[in-house]
Amino acid sequence: MAYKKKLIEVALPLQAISKEAAREKSIRHGHPSTLHLYWARRPLAAARAVLWASLVDDPSAHPDRFPTEEDQSEERRRLFGILTELVKWKNTNNAELLATAQEEIVRSCNGELPQILDPFCGGGTIPLEAQRLGLPAYGGDLNPVAVLISKAMVEIPPRFGGMEPVNPEAGQSMAVGSWDGSRGLAEDIRFYGQWMRDRAFERIGNLYPKAQTPDGGQETVIAWIWARTVRSPDPAWDGHVPLVSSWVLRNRSNKPVVWVQPIVDHTTGTVTYQIREGGKPLAGTVKNAEGTCIATGATIPNTYIKQEGRTGRLGQHLMAVVCEGPRGRSYLPPESVPQIDVGRPECGPNGKLDGKAADQMPLYGFTHWRHLFTDRQLVALNTFSDLLVEVRSPIERDAEKAAIQGHNRPLRESGTGAVAYVDAIVTYLAFVIDRCAARWSHCLPWNTRAETVEHVFGRQAIAMVWDYPEANPFSFSTGNWLGQLTWVAKVVENLPAQGFGEVLQQDARARLSSVPNPVVTTDPPYYDNICYADISDFFYVWLRRSLRSIWPDELSTLATPKTEELIASAYRHENKSAANQFFESGMRRVLEEAALVQDPGFPVSIFYAFKQAETKKGETVSTGWETFLQALNDARLTIVRTWPMRTERTAGLRILASTLASSIVIVCRPRMADAPLATRGELLAALRAELPSALRLLRDQAIAPVDMAQSMIGPGMAVFSRYSRVLEADGTAMPVRQALALINQILEETLSEEETEFDYETRWALTWYQQNGSKTGPYGDAETLSKAKNTAVSSVVRAGIATSAAGKVQLVPRSDLDPKWDPRSDPSPKVWQVTQHLLARLERSETEAADLLRQAGSGMGDRARQLAYLLYQTADRQGWAQERIVYNMLVTVWPTIADLASRPAPGQTSLLEA
Ligand SMILES: C[S@@+](CC[C@H](N)C(=O)[O-])C[C@H]1O[C@@H](n2cnc3c(N)ncnc32)[C@H](O)[C@@H]1O
Structure with a gap:
């Protein structure tokens, strides 16, 4: 069946997308990912770009309107212009631009908008971006935490979009009529969150006494800094000693270091702590989980610490308190605050840590979720969680007074009236509790540079931390309740809150078959990269306590479902290979289902987490990658394109542009039922016929050399997977691994043939x-x-x-080149010269490089860029890192210098235009 090619099947402004995707990682306040922690979140820019380009027609689909290649290129440039703006964070809610983007979609879809489905939606990025683009957004995930987050992003806000807040003080905070989108909802979240804070303070504020300052004043404590302790195994010291990885409290470049000095008193047999400013901090007492007794210097073996932990004999010493005073942060010794004994609270999440979540903490005796919190932290979390029940009454009362229009059913039954509104606010407030739980645990460090509390999931696991901060929920500084409330409200305020969104807790296959004719765009799990269910139980246990009455189905089980989770977890299978087998066969079935249900008018797009570690010397040897491509092929999906995307933030964008992409978007189409067979020879002939033009097209888009091999897999696999099977000489079907090798071989051949030019x-x-x-x-x-x-x-x-x-x-050497060299005064300039001079000038400025390009002319310029690809390949193969970066950079900045060169130099006419 003939179909209209979509933009993503032909071209993408990859660099613009990668740049914005990487930049987005540094955006904090108001970014949807800060609504609730979840793992492996895709940048909005990448999701938005992939969705839009999967729906908008490539100009080649309209030969009537764009008959020549030039016409098509020009139209593509126009579409790239829209996309380049669309991916910018600052345009996330730019109504005018979004309307333009939507018009393009509508035009390409003959007015009928397709339904977007992400069956592995996680934190909801893809459904959210689909909704932003005006498309019906469907999501599914097995994990209830992911489902609730996604519901809070796309399902709940549209129900209350444009509604005024109901709280009695709302009229004072904003002019009536300006409550568009979710602003009203966000305002109420803030108001009732403050209500909870006030009640909590009445109940437990006494557990957070102020500190006495040396001048007799009082300051609010931001955080108590604790050290775990253990009884010294050395009989020469009768008592506990601190286990501290670092004594440093503040480590800022513009200020003297602040640190804790432990004082050991052998007469009294005690360890006390003093605060020092300046000087050289002592080394910590734990390294690689092995301790040293601060009193005697004896080694404290890790096995001993674990054993003491398992018998409940680890203790803690207060080392310092951090206060907020009139002159900023101050650090005071422990005796500045009274000792508080809250007693062990009766309740708290009782479940056991499991799988990946249990790989460290239970070894030290912290076997249950409630063990990950100090007594006071548990009391605080329980108090706020209890208040979620109580806060319903004032919201209900105010909502009824406000006479909200809509079906007065609970939220889970698609209600839009007062009851549902209460459910919605309580759901967001439960997220504030989760944000707090992630900061009110003893499994996180104090950040000495930012002077803040970190959160539990600095990595995708729960790690043992030796010295840790305990934040004050009622301060106005790091880790306090109101701060977490603000983060949540800020995200809600900026959500699209329009259109349709539906997120269900379902296994991916079931979800795929529950939406008619979807366009599948998804980001599946990748082997054992992240054990979502194991670690998300940290939040699940609190969400269950707080929200079970609102979301009884999603929160029915004691812990998140594990058995159907499509990951290759060695914790759940006999061995690694059984775990891989489970993952691979399960993924294959999901892909088969996707191929079956996909709307045939559009491609399936899949984000694939590419493992750089599996790439050696530029050659793809990733077995995971091959297995995935094989699974796609077996699922009757023809791979059309592979787009490497950089979504991680690294030191600099130029360096970023020269590292191998960590994700690849694979674009596929269901294979036609009558796809032919081919022989190896026929495959090779087709590759030879089609890859050179694909290479040229990619080069014209200034695809960075580092991305070329990954990008060429798409066109290569498009040839391979268009056949139902490719037969080897012995009659067996050619595996993907072999096809990849052939694609690489033809790429090399094509490049070396170009040498003759x-x-x-x-x-x-x-x-x-x-x-x-x-x-x-x-x-x-x-x-x-x-x-x-x-x-x-x-x-x-x-x-x-x-x-x-x-x-x-x-x-x-480039450093010896004459900076004044002018190719116009050279009777026969060589491509090598132009390339090297361009690089030398680029070191100085893009304008200088552009001047040279203008002098050399566009034909010579194209050759120089072509040569840069070849030189990159050589440098990559030889492992010459610096050279690799340089050639990659020349191609990456090419569009900029070409653009500059196309403008006439002062007092000159452009050669490129001539
Ligand atoms: C890579 S994450 C998705 C992240 C998401 N794109 C985002 O930006 O937040 C993959 C998701 O697949 C989910 N998952 C794993 N096995 C599943 C299954 N059998 N059915 C549905 N979802 C599953 C995990 O819970 C996880 O949330």
Whole structure:
């Protein structure tokens, strides 16, 4: 069946998307991911781009309107313009731009909007972005925590979009009529969250006494800093000693270091703590989980610490308190605050840590969820959780007074009236409790640079921490209740709150068959990268306590469902290989279902978490990757494109652009029922016929050299997977692994054939570079090579490409190039020269490089860019990291310098235009 090609099947402004996706990671307040912690969240920019480009037609689908390649390129440039703006964080709620983006979708879909489905929706990024683009958004996930987060993003807000807040003080905070979107809802979350804080303070505020300052004043404590302790195994010391990984409290570049000095008194047999400013902090007493007795220097083996922990004999010492005073943070010694004994609370989440969540803490005796909190933390969390029941009454009363229109059914029964509104606010307030739980636990460190409490999930596990902060819920600083409330309200305020959204707790296969004709866009789990269910129980146990009456189905089980979870967890299977087998066969079945239900008018798009560690010397040897491609192929999905996307934040965007992408978007189409068979020879012929033009197209989009191999898999696999099977000479079906090798081989062939398009001196330099890099080589070798390349050493020397002296030949280093070289005054400039001069100038500025490009002309410029791809390949193969970055960068910034070059230099006419 013929179908209209979508933009994502032909071209994408990859760099613009990756840049925004990576930038987004540094955006904090108001970003949807801060509503509630969840793992492996995709950047909004990436999800938005993939969705939009999967729905908008590629110009080649309309030969009537865009008959020539040039017309098509121009139209693509227009679409790229929209997409480049659309992915920017600042445009997330730009109504005008979103309307333009939606118009394009509507036009490409003949007015009928498709339904987007993500059956592994996690924190809800894909459904959220679908909704933002005006599309019906369906999500599903097995994990109830993910489901509740996604519901809170796309299902709940539209029900109350544009509604005024109901709280009695709302009229005072904003002019009536300006409650568009979810602003009213957010305002009420703030108000009733404050109500809870006030009640909680009345009940337990006394557990957080102020500190006495040395000048006799009082300051609010932000955090108590504790050290775990253990009885010293050395009989020479009768008592507990601190286990501390670092004594440092503040470590800021512009301020003196603040640290704790432990004082050991051998006469009284006690350890006390003093605060020091400046000087050199002592080394901690725990390293690699092994301790040292601070009193005697004896080793405290890790096995001993664990054993003491398991018998409930670990203790804690208060080392310091952090206060908020008129002059900012101050650090005071423990005796500045009274000792508080709250007693062990009766209640608290009683479940046991399981699987990945249990890989550390139970070894030290912390076997149950409630063990991850100090007594006072448990009291606080219980108090706020209890208040969630009580806060219903004032919201109910106010909502009734406000006479909300709508079906007065609970939220879970699609209610839109007062009862549902109460359920909605309570759900968001439960998220505030979860945000607090992640900060009110003893499994997190004090951040000495930011002077803040961290949260439990610095990594995708729950780790043992030796010295930890205990935040004050009632301060106005790090880790307090109101701070967490603000984060939640801020996200809600910015949600689209319009259109349709439905998220269900279902296994992916079941969810796929529950939505008619969906367009599947998804981000599935990847082997054992993250054990979602195990670690999300940390939140589940609190959500269950707080919200069970509102979401009884989602929160019916004692813990999150584990057995159907599609991950390769060694904790749940006999061994690693059984776990992999479970994951792979389950994923294959999901993909088969996706191929069956997919709306045939659109491609399936899948985010794949590519493991860099599995790539050696630029060659893809990832078995996970191959298995996934094989599964897609077996599921009768034809792979059309593979787009590498950088979604992680790294040191700098230029460095980022030269590292291998960590995710790949795979674009597929269900394979036609009558797909033909092919032989190996036929496959090779088709690859040879189609890959060169695909390579050119990718290069025209300035795909970075580092991305080329991954990007070429798409067009290559498109050829391979269009056949029902490719038969080897012995009649067996060719596996994906073999197809990938052939694609790589043809790519190499294509690239080396292109070599013939360069001048002889450049060809000489290319081979010399491959053999010697920037080092010198014997004259004899240079001479032999020059004969093979139909030139002479004297010619390459005359062209300023190499130097020859004392029987040695060397390529001219870029630093030695004449900065004033003008290709127009050179009777026969060589591609090599232009490329190297461009790089040398790029070191100085993009404008200088653009000037040279203008002088060289566009034809020579194209060749130079082509050469940069080849040189990148060589540098990559040889492991020359710096060179690799340089060539990658030239291609990455090419659109910018080409754009600058196309503008006439002051007082000149552009050669590119001429
Ligand atoms: C990579 S995450 C999705 C992250 C999401 N794209 C985001 O941006 O937040 C994969 C999700 O698949 C879910 N999952 C695992 N097994 C599943 C199954 N059998 N059915 C449905 N969902 C499943 C996990 O709970 C997890 O939330």
